[in-house]
Amino acid sequence: MEYFTDHSEELEKENFDRYKAFKHTPYNKVKKMAEKLKGMNVLHINTAFNSGGVAEILKSQVPLEQSLGINSHWLVMKGSDEFFQITKKIHNELQGKKGSLSAHEKETYLQYNKDAAQELLDFFDGDKGNTLVILHDPQPLPMIEHIEGVPVISRIHIDLSNVNKTVLGFLKPLLLRADHVVVSDKRFLPKFIQKTKASISFPAIDAFTQKNIPLDKVQIRSILQTIGLDPDRPIATQVSRFDPWKDPEGVIEAYLIAKKKFPDLQLVLAGLIVAEDDPEAKGIYANLQKKYGSDSDIHLYGQKTPPGGISNEHFINALQTGSEVVIQKSIKEGFGLTVTEAMFKSQPVIGGNAGGIKHQIVHQKNGFIVNSPKACAKYMIELLTHPKIKKSMGKEARKTVEKHFLMPSLLLDHLNIYKKLVR
Numbered sequence: 001m002e003y004f005t006d007h008s009e010e011l012e013k014e015n016f017d018r019y020k021a022f023k024h025t026p027y028n029k030v031k032k033m034a035e036k037l038k039g040m041n042v043l044h045i046n047t048a049f050n051s052g053g054v055a056e057i058l059k060s061q062v063p064l065e066q067s068l069g070i071n072s073h074w075l076v077m078k079g080s081d082e083f084f085q086i087t088k089k090i091h092n093e094l095q096g097k098k099g100s101l102s103a104h105e106k107e108t109y110l111q112y113n114k115d116a117a118q119e120l121l122d123f124f125d126g127d128k129g130n131t132l133v134i135l136h137d138p139q140p141l142p143m144i145e146h147i148e149g150v151p152v153i154s155r156i157h158i159d160l161s162n163v164n165k166t167v168l169g170f171l172k173p174l175l176l177r178a179d180h181v182v183v184s185d186k187r188f189l190p191k192f193i194q195k196t197k198a199s200i201s202f203p204a205i206d207a208f209t210q211k212n213i214p215l216d217k218v219q220i221r222s223i224l225q226t227i228g229l230d231p232d233r234p235i236a237t238q239v240s241r242f243d244p245w246k247d248p249e250g251v252i253e254a255y256l257i258a259k260k261k262f263p264d265l266q267l268v269l270a271g272l273i274v275a276e277d278d279p280e281a282k283g284i285y286a287n288l289q290k291k292y293g294s295d296s297d298i299h300l301y302g303q304k305t306p307p308g309g310i311s312n313e314h315f316i317n318a319l320q321t322g323s324e325v326v327i328q329k330s331i332k333e334g335f336g337l338t339v340t341e342a343m344f345k346s347q348p349v350i351g352g353n354a355g356g357i358k359h360q361i362v363h364q365k366n367g368f369i370v371n372s373p374k375a376c377a378k379y380m381i382e383l384l385t386h387p388k389i390k391k392s393m394g395k396e397a398r399k400t401v402e403k404h405f406l407m408p409s410l411l412l413d414h415l416n417i418y419k420k421l422v423r
């Protein structure tokens with residue numbers, strides 16, 4: 001295929017029944033609902049296989065749906081550099097950045113999708129019964145104009161709380177064509193979308209991936225050492241793509257304040273760059289390297305893979321579990337799976353006062369919500385000074401994720417939508 005790569009077969013198999021172990025999830029409801037939908041076809045389409053939250057979700061959602069008897073596929077749409085420059089611009093403007101697309105940019109974005117849609121129609125191979133398509137985020141959205149005869153869901157994962165109206169106006173006719181629109185927060189829903197055609201659904205994590213299954217202390221120590229950290233000194237970590245909305249500079253500012261009180265403190269910004277659909281990351285990483293690379297206690301991970309042959313999953317797992325402080329100081333955030341991942345590992349996360357982070361963190365109960373580097377530093381110092389407080393808040397954090405943000409909750413939301421839409 002020229003425009004798509006079909007990843008459906010290479011995904012690690014999942015067994016939904018393992019979720020029986022988590023008492024607070026809607027396990028039974030999912031099983032019951034899935035019985036009614038067995039054999040239906042779901043086509044998930046996005047533009048990245050290896051980076052960002054959407055890929056993280058699909059890596060588990062697709063095989064879990066398969067394990068429930070649904071015939072789910074995951075197609076990743078490829079793109080040229082120019083296409084991804086334009087779609088990142090759209091992403092940024094949807095999150096509130098000023099500006100607008102040129103006529104050429106609009107044309108390129110629409111035409112690329114039109115061409116890709118032809119290939120997609122071949123994928124159906126004439127069989128459109130019992131099938132629906134989910135277009136994740138704006139990159140593949142214009143294909144909606146060319147897919148006939150099957151319900152199409154637009155699942156927007158980004159923060160639309162302060163959207164640039166010009167870009168939203170441009171996307172409006174596309175979104176209006178969707179049979180259903182799904183966002184992560186009711187404030188993100190554009191006013192022109194009818195409530196009956198919309199759902200709010202929170203992203204979720206998979207308890208059984210290598211990123212989330214518990215590592216023991218010895219493994220964590222060894223991984224931290226291998227990647228160049230000193231496990232005997234405190235570590236503060238933010239795991240994020242190098243992106244202005246994740247405020248890496250703000251994290252460094254907070255760290256420099258906290259470091260005055262804890263001179264031993266090390267900082268990690270982990271955002272392995274696997275390119276695909278995020279062309280901004282390289283430049284941001286290079287700038288930070290130039291500014292802070294000479295400080296041996298600031299560790300910036302922006303290469304393609306972690307040092308020492310460690311897998312990305314174990315790298316993130318060890319950092320989220322083994323750090324004394326976990327930060328996610330985003331200015332805009334659709335949801336923030338990194339917050340969920342760390343909270344599941346019993347970390348009270350210090351999060352920015354943004355979008356989906358506020359659905360996860362209840363200030364001073366299971367973490368902290370901050371509006372500035374200074375406030376971030378204050379709570380970093382609090383966590384470093386009071387391990388007992390950290391432990392009890394961490395327990396709350398874990399409980400929050402078990403109750404609301406594990407895969408069965410997400411699957412139930414999706415199955416409900418599928419049932420409504422599919423013939």
Ligand code: UDP
Binds near residue numbers: 271273312
């Ligand atoms: N991630 C990763 N390796 C990295 C940086 C990030 O695997 O070096 C993962 C992270 O663990 C999370 C996802 O990328 O699962 C980021 O999702 P999130 O919703 O936090 O942000 P997004 O990138 O979608 O804006």
